[in-house]
Amino acid sequence: MSIEIKMPALSPTMEEGTLAKWLVKEGDSVKAGDLMAEIETDKATMEFEAVDEGVVGKLVVPEGTDGVKVGTVIMLLDGEGEESAPAKKDAAAETAAPAPKKEQVDAPVDRETGEKVSVENPENKRPAAEAQAPVQASAQPQAAAAPRRDGERVKASPLARRIAAEKGVDLATLAGSGPNGRIVKADVEGAQPAAAAAPSQAASWPTAAPAAAPAPAQIPDIPHQTTKLSNMRKTIARRLTESKQQVPHIYLTVDVRLDKLLKLRAELNESLGARGVKLSVNDLMIKALAAALVQVPKCNVMYTPNELVTFKRADISVAVSTPEGLITPVITEADTASLSSISTRMKDLAARARDKKLKPEEFTGGTASLSNMGMYGIKQFEAVINPPQGMILAVGAGEKRPYVIDDALGIATVMSATGSFDHRAIDGSDGAELMQAFKALCENPLGMLA
Known part of the structure; x- marks a missing residue:
């Protein structure tokens, strides 16, 4: 079974770091004490040592990646002769109930033609309206999600959050079309920043006015260069x-x-x-x-x-x-x-x-x-x-x-x-x-x- 190697906290104030350089590659054998990576913290660049022995199965996080949160899986370490497990499927896909199988029963004979007639198991048959009801019920929250109260967690994918930040869209005002109302990329791309506040105004409960986000700095039209902020x-x-x-x-x-x-x-x-x-x-x-x-x-x-x-x-x-x-x-x-x-x-x-x-x-x-x-x-x-x-x-x-x-x-x-x-x-x-x-x-x- 693969061992998950996670981003360590290399200083008391470290919350995230940059995986500056991998010192191993996939397939390499490592033992306790071997250097595996150079990690840039908020104060220094430090070498990360192995505490277990095994074979590097997969480098999950590429070198040079910024903002890797402490506790994030960065590598999979296999035992000798093992292979890394494939990436986990989407949780919603794993928990979805399989569709019931249609079973065949002894087919009756049509009296006029003498031929057998194929029918489904009566237990699997439901009225059309009843069969469609769950689908309509699950789709309803996606079509018109209720406005969220202040402090309520917004379910959204990381990509959707990044696009929303770039476009200035308030995620709390969007209806998610993903599993369990999760906001995904398609929901944000079609949203308009100017209309983002409209749904919350129609809420049946009082809500506090959202704090205005600081406007991004306006860089003057003067020749300049920009430097990425270090940790x-x-x-x-x-x-x-x-x-x-x-x-x-x-x-x-x-x-x-x-x-x-x-x-x-x-x-x-x-x-x-x-x-x-x-x-x-x-x-x-x-x-x-x-x-x-x-x-x-x-x-x-x-x-x-x-x-x-x-x-x-x-x-x-x-x-x-x-x-x-x-x-x-x-x-x-x-x-x-x-x-x-x-x-x-x-x-x-x-x-x-x-x-x-x-x-x-x-x-x-x-x-x-x-x-x-x-x-x-x-x-x-x-x-x-x-x-x-x-x-x-x-x-x-x-x-x-x-x-x-x-x-x-x-x-x-x-x-x-x-x-x-x-x-x-x-x-x-x-x-x-x-x-x-x-x-x-x-x-x-x-x-x-x-």
Whole structure:
């Protein structure tokens, strides 16, 4: 019997993926641990391994297919000497009752001609009107389907749904001619978008006015090119929209003097040069944020509908730009890790993030996030919280500014940092305390090394 191999969920946020490449072909023998496919998730391209052994009977989903839902059968794996079962027939055809067979009985003899007369079994004979009744009854819903109430599921084939979306036809207003009133391609092709709302207006029960679908973007008549949205870009769009709609953000900004931190960095890099380690300002920002979160645990939290989760260590998600969008690899235990360890891990994670080679556990979790745009010369910005985390720190560029030093006006290297906080979980005063702790650690950086 064939084993159905289904699209796996390769990350906690994965709902669908792209079957980028098959690494096997039909007829190949595979065993547990063999690589079978490359699958593009919302964050990375990952290799899919076999967990059973057998012979590849059929590759159900062609390589390069987008939007394959988790749980969809993508391959049939046969045992040795077996063949894949043929595709299942339409469910309606399988359940349809077979027509009753006509049975012959002993034929009577016509008295006038002496010939036998063939007749059907009386049990199989019904009046014509009775025989036609079921057909008329089954056809009646297709000819004039009752309007559907709000929220009632519309039965339609995937092809019919796609055509309806392209034509702007409301499926709820159509009568299906398929099995059990299912809407099929022919029903949609003959429908007119302008008349789609008419049947629902004649309903005998009150219905709410349907929400207007957003109009498709009108592309100006200007030379242009279009790029298909990647799974990563779709996920970024969905999650950031949810964050801004559902998470009440509060923003707090501090100016941080960096002179001591830059001096310490130079001294550490001089001593670490023999080990091939070169600290970046971003590495020190990760350490400072992690240490501040441990000092102010009220900000190292996650909000849930029924409880507030407070973490006992600081794992920092760091925004990394890739050709397809942002991804946030995680520096675990950043509060206790050495600066050299943070630097080495960050370089490795960033390189593999750009190559889409991160493992799910390397970009999920995290108790807070850091986004640094200082290298682009951005002075200040406000980052969007990465749910379910409670905060994210946005770091700008360090620049020479007039600054009061020892009660006298001077020039200092100053950086603006803005914390975005989930106001459901973190009060303004708690967020201010965290920003104060972060500023103090950056301006007296030996404190983060103790």
